[in-house]
Amino acid sequence: MTVHLAYRWHQRKLQPIEFVQTVQLDDLLGIERQKEALIQNTRQFVERKPANHVLLTGSRGTGKSSIVKALLNAFAPQGLRLVELGVHDLIDLPDVVAPLRERDERFVLYVDDFSVASNDPALTALKTALDGGIEEPPENVLIYATSNRRHLMPEAKRDNGEYHWIDDELHPGESTEEKISLSERFGLWLSFQPFSQQQYLDVVRLHLNKLDHATWDEETEKMALRWALNRASRSGRVARQFARDWAGRHA
Template sequence: MEPDRTLAYRWRNGTLQPIEFPQPVRLDQLLGIDRQKAILVQNTRQFVEGRPANHALLTGSRGTGKSSVVKALLNEFGEQGLRLIEVPGHQLTDLPDIVAPLRERRERFVLYVDDFSVQANDPALTALKTALDGGIEEPPDNVLIYATSNRRHLMPEFQSENDEYRWHGDELHPGESSEEKISLSERFGLWLSFQPFSQQQYLDAVHLHLARLGVDSLDEDGIKAALRWALARASRSGRVAQQFARDWAGRRG
């Protein structure tokens, strides 16, 4: 079966829809996450080369590059057969239908679940657990799941769960609710955490995005404006840096 030249798809209304213009994100455009990039790139390289690789969960602060690094993998490995399929979290119950036609393909498919969060009684929870651990059917070796989430354990955590913790001798053990949440995230073999940017990392990202927009430098007033921009949004991240760069470059033509 000849490989499909389409690099990315989205699952919508029960079908795989080709994405004609995938975002042209490159790994060298993502600053402050070198360790996370290196680990995910190595895992993905193993995958596209037909070697064992793990499902990956990317968690942490908003705007720090979790989604961007997954998208950038297409530019790194697309020519080697990597394909990306965007699957909305609420449609994970369709995973068997998504995966079935991919099994015999020559390409290597990453199912990309962005900003995933699930309630304890959500059917998507069971579907994801089955896909990660495998049910009766042997999972295809050309499909991985890469999920991003702002929640460390993918599900909401409540104060009442602290009452379930119990001491066993000198050890503190979580209750059933916490165990269920931990068990879900632990089904991902690769777990990468993304931390908030330092002030210097944020400014480095601002300079990078300005350079891409044709602005070679940022004077002292510009640096102060960039810091005020981040302060107003209570966030220093790559996303906020990109938004400031667009505003700054746009105002100056």
């Protein structure tokens, strides 16, 4: 396998990604606590020290995917590599990691937007990968997964009916316990909250500057807020989209 910075698992093969997104950690604002924890875990990993699988959950567009891509750019010189997996490709995990096991590089298996039904075969494959089956898991492979769902699986209305009281304490039912147990298999669990208005505006200004549009006035701020209101979301993704539109109009 030729050395590349990133690969994707496609048609049961590792295919190199020739043009990797160049996201920088300094460009990710409003998530300092999450960045610090994830940088530390990744640093331990590339230095061949114990490190954890990571689950990043929370609001859409708040930087969960971007921070994983930024880590690749930050730690690639130390041997970090990224392998992008679709959720349903998890059933191929033994085949994915087989050619990686004996390599010197450190591989993060990146699963974006993880959400499956409770009976999905990918769920069993992920549990095995996280907790280990009979085969010893490779020391140079970790899983970093992102999800908009806190427990990775849809929350059904019937789950609430399974809660019961034991000695004045409320305990979840079997379905909920199964969902919680899956997310708890990740050693590092980071939550991403919706942006405040000021955080959103800070990210807008960052993206405008990167697009060589340094002008910031009352009109720009008003239109940025209106853009977020129309999207019913204040997030890094929405901020970037507004910046591209506004900078393009005023180029």
